[in-house]
Amino acid sequence: NAGVTQTPKFQVLKTGQSMTLQCAQDMNHEYMSWYRQDPGMGLRLIHYSVGAGITDQGEVPNGYNVSRSTTEDFPLRLLSAAPSQTSVYFCASSFIGTGIGYTFGSGTRLTVV
Amino acid sequence: AQSVTQLGSHVSVSEGALVLLRCNYSSSVPPYLFWYVQYPNQGLQLLLKYTSAATLVKGINGFEAEFKKSETSFHLTKPSAHMSDAAEYFCAVSDQGDYKLSFGAGTTVTVRA
Numbered sequence: 001n002a003g004v005t006q007t008p009k010f011q012v013l014k015t016g017q018s019m020t021l022q023c024a025q026d027m028n029h030e031y032m033s034w035y036r037q038d039p040g041m042g043l044r045l046i047h048y049s050v051g052a053g054i055t056d057q058g059e060v061p062n063g064y065n066v067s068r069s070t071t072e073d074f075p076l077r078l079l080s081a082a083p084s085q086t087s088v089y090f091c092a093s094s095f096i097g098t099g100i101g102y103t104f105g106s107g108t109r110l111t112v113v
Numbered sequence: 114a115q116s117v118t119q120l121g122s123h124v125s126v127s128e129g130a131l132v133l134l135r136c137n138y139s140s141s142v143p144p145y146l147f148w149y150v151q152y153p154n155q156g157l158q159l160l161l162k163y164t165s166a167a168t169l170v171k172g173i174n175g176f177e178a179e180f181k182k183s184e185t186s187f188h189l190t191k192p193s194a195h196m197s198d199a200a201e202y203f204c205a206v207s208d209q210g211d212y213k214l215s216f217g218a219g220t221t222v223t224v225r226a
Contacts, residue, residue: 004156031212040122042203042218043157050212058213090156096212099145099164104156 002026006091006105013081013112021076021108023091029103030096032074036060036087037107043090049074050096081112115140115206119217127225132176132191134220136204139185146187147205147214148178157203163187165209174198199224 007022025032033048045058049068063085065077074093078085088109092102120135138144145164149157161172168180174197178189187204204217 033213035216040218043216045213048213092157094212099162099207099209101147101149101159101162102157102214104149104158106156107154 004105025093029093032093035090117217134189138206149203151201
């Protein structure tokens with residue numbers, strides 16, 4: 001089925017470890033983004049991309065890195081995990097400017113101990 | 114940048130009663146507006162959207178929302194709540210033609226039997 005695929009679904013990291021959260025979409029969407037969801041704070045934008053080779057920072061980019069080498073993939077890298085990065089991470093994608101809304105992945109629940 | 118305010122972080126309704134979730138946006142220029150639903154341990158799913166066509170928008174699962182420019186509001190309603198409506202609901206906004214969404218903090222709906 002077409003959509004946004006995120007892996008892994010769950011992850012436990014130790015403080016200081018690094019890891020990559022994977023996101024792939026098969027809808028040829030130009031726009032892809034990463035959000036983190038924390039209780040009572042809604043969704044906060046981490047990084048986004050409007051096409052291959054183009055990325056930019058969102059509201060809470062510190063401690064995260066992204067790249068976009070293809071239209072389909074938009075991985076999120078945690079450089080040195082901290083307990084404050086314990087959260088649920090969502091990847092979302094859409095066409096640009098159409099107002100059709102985002103398609104979300106099912107999320108990655110990350111715990112940093 | 115656009116922003117949204119969701120009034121009430123928790124709403125409790127009886128099964129069969131009206132569901133009313135409030136959302137106000139910040140801009141004087143009509144934006145694109147969206148409501149998303151998140152069921153436990155799942156990603157966000159688009160309920161409905163306003164993109165400057167009809168001001169009363171019908172969505173999935175019997176939900177609808179009315180865009181009121183004079184009140185800068187986009188409240189979500191459902192005439193008769195069902196147990197399956199228990200979820201978290203997010204209002205989101207973007208400028209017309211833009212790709213970045215700003216999300217409200219969310220409203221958790223519980224449905225009492």
